Amino acid sequence: MQDLYSRKIIAHKISRHMTADLVISTFQQAFETRKTTNKLNCAYRSWVASTAVLALNRS
Numbered sequence: 001m002q003d004l005y006s007r008k009i010i011a012h013k014i015s016r017h018m019t020a021d022l023v024i025s026t027f028q029q030a031f032e033t034r035k036t037t038n039k040l041n042c043a044y045r046s047w048v049a050s051t052a053v054l055a056l057n058r059s
Contacts (some may be wrong), residue, residue: 001030011032024052033054 001011011030015022027049 001026003034023049027052028056 001007003010010033011026013022013026013029
């Protein structure tokens with residue numbers, strides 16, 4: 001996952017298949033790394049990813 005503002009790689013995961021769990025764990029890794037305030041500025045904006053971001057904001 002790339003921070004679109006700084007263009008730095010802030011998280012990465014590797015798997016044989018793209019799954020919702022993979023996407024969610026990658027978002028969690030990115031947020032732990034960056035602690036960004038604008039968490040919806042990510043390149044991948046699927047429904048599952050957006051739901052994970054909102055859940056992290058609430059906690």
